[in-house]
Amino acid sequence: MNKKQFEKEVARRRTFGIISHPDAGKTTLTEKLLLYGGAIQEAGAVKNNKIKKGATSDFMEIERQRGISVATSVLAFEYRDIKINILDTPGHKDFAEDTFRTLTAVDSVIVVIDVAKGVEEQTEKLVEVCRMRNIPMIVFINKMDREGKDAFDLMDEIEQKLGLRVTPLSFPIGMGYDLKGIYNIHKQNINLFIGASSKEIHNTTAIDNLNDQLLDQLVGDKAAEILREEVELVTGIYPDFNREEYLAGDLQPVFFGSALHNFGVKELLDGFIEIAPAPRPKKAEERLVQPNEDEFSGFVFKIHANMDPKHRDRLAFIKIVSGVFERNKAYKHIRLNKNLKFSSPNAFFAERKEIVDESFPGDIVGLHDTGNFKIGDTLTSGEALHYKGIPSFSPEHFRYINNSDPMKSKQLAKGIDQLMDEGVAQLFTLELNGRKIIGTVGALQFEVIQYRLEHEYGASCSYENLNVYKACWIETKDVNSAEFKDFKRVKAKFLAHDKRDQLVFLADSSFSLQMTQQKYPSIKFHFVSEFE
Ligand code: G4P
Secondary structure, three states: OOHHHHHHHOOOOEEEEEEEOOOOHHHHHHHHHHHHOOOOOOOOOOOOOOOOOOHHHHHHHHHHHHOOHHHHHEEEEEEEEEEEEEOOOOOHHHHHHHHHHHHHOOEEEEEEEEEEOOOOOHHHHHHHHHHOOOOOOOEEEEEOOOOOOOOOHHHHHHHHHOOEEEEEHHHEEOHHHHHHHHEEEOOOEEEEOOOOOOOOOOOOOOEEEEOOHHHHHHHOOHHHHHHHHHHHHHHOOOOOHHHHHHHHHHOOEEEOOOOOOOOOOHHHHHHHHOOOOOOOOOEOOOOOEEOOOOEEEEEEEEEEOOOOOOOOOOEEEEEEOOOOOOOOOOOEEEOEEEEEEEOOEEOOOOOEEEEEEEEOOEEEEEEEEOOOOOOEEEEEEEOOEEEEOOOOOOOOOOEEEEOOOOOHHHHHHHHHHHHHOOOEEEEEEEEEOOOEEEEEOOOOOHHHHHHHHHHOOOOOOOEEEEOOOOEEEOOOOOOOOOHHHHHHHHOHHHHHEEOOOEEEEEEEEEEHHHHHHOOOOOOOOOOEEEOO
């Protein structure tokens, strides 16, 4: 492949994630996008991966299905000669870490908001992460076929709660029972809602001009009048769309629609492929790496255990940052300083995975792994690069983990090690006595770990409660200072090391954390494991 063809391949890729609070319509929207791409034939084909009751059995069932068909982690399809990669982001808050990590591999996101519920808790958290990373965001306001908040009020709420600067690219004509259609501000035409069934894609009627009398005939004089007024207001209040600002994360275009009724989805998709970024450059510790560079590089953002007990291997998901990834070519695993070859790299499509010979920047490949990879690892053609930006956040729940079967301590150690590499939870080892502590984002993970240790590694464990409020990663300029030595002596009981051997302070309450911070002003306490 010559350079020109390579650049064309890079330019036609769009890799993104859909984020939302559970139930806003992420699964439904994903499915409709796949229908447009011809990747699936009918609605209902995408497995809903949400955990309805928060029960472990649900999670296990989902994991089991996914283990067999990991394709749901990445959904790739082609639409108008654009290769679209949708990365799956779990909505359940107990799996927020997984979503945060996936966000390091996307080039943009679509934020789905329920018109009736407005901005919800998980949306706030996820958008904050995107904002911190200046990820370009498009907002999709869903469920317009239902009664909900007024469009202007909702956009105010989005600006205030999410700290975004929005501009609508489409605008609803009515809502709920009275939803008549959507005006496409960007293209200046109208698509009328014809109460489509949710099963197939219907063509909608287009009108070219807002002043066309045909509009009055179709939606009625009153609705037509309101729309003209509202659109005037929109142009008065909101900034003009500017792609550069959107790409820099400074402006967020808004689309309206109903994923279930397949309404406004095509406008969203067409708008998306027109404005969303192709693969973006990525910062390594050493330098900024451009996607069009000749040499391959990529990083692991997700590891998925194969839940089939007969096949103990795992899949490491690599986002390609630069160059071409080729099957059977030796690449360097930077952390292990070791060359590895992959004979069956997987690419993912809506309903299947396939072995691929070549993949390009923006693409995700799944590599079979027997324990070489950890989340955050970099793989390159040879250059020593370390991709930045997969931090761990302080867990919310902490428990001691004990071995309940002394004959199986090796299995337990291996199991814990591998589950932590996958990012299921975080492990801390107390400095004082070497006891192991598991920290998780949600209580559900403790059961998941116990279940998996037993079923995948034949080990059994028990937990013991431990009162920890937050884990803080410690930074000091001078490890030999009297202040730091005093801190280490006085707080010895609360000090631990994480998997990368970084020092962590386990504060037992917000009060004690505050007191400690006051007492040791030269020490920095971070809630995230990566800091500049
Ligand atoms: P999620 O992945 O974000 O959690 O949401 P999901 O797509 O599963 O949608 C949550 C619920 O909202 C589903 O109903 C879905 O049918 C409904 N929904 C999605 N988009 C729209 C829309 O545009 N309009 C309306 N009225 N409803 C929408 P459910 O009853 O929870 O599930 P199901 O039994 O229909 O699958």
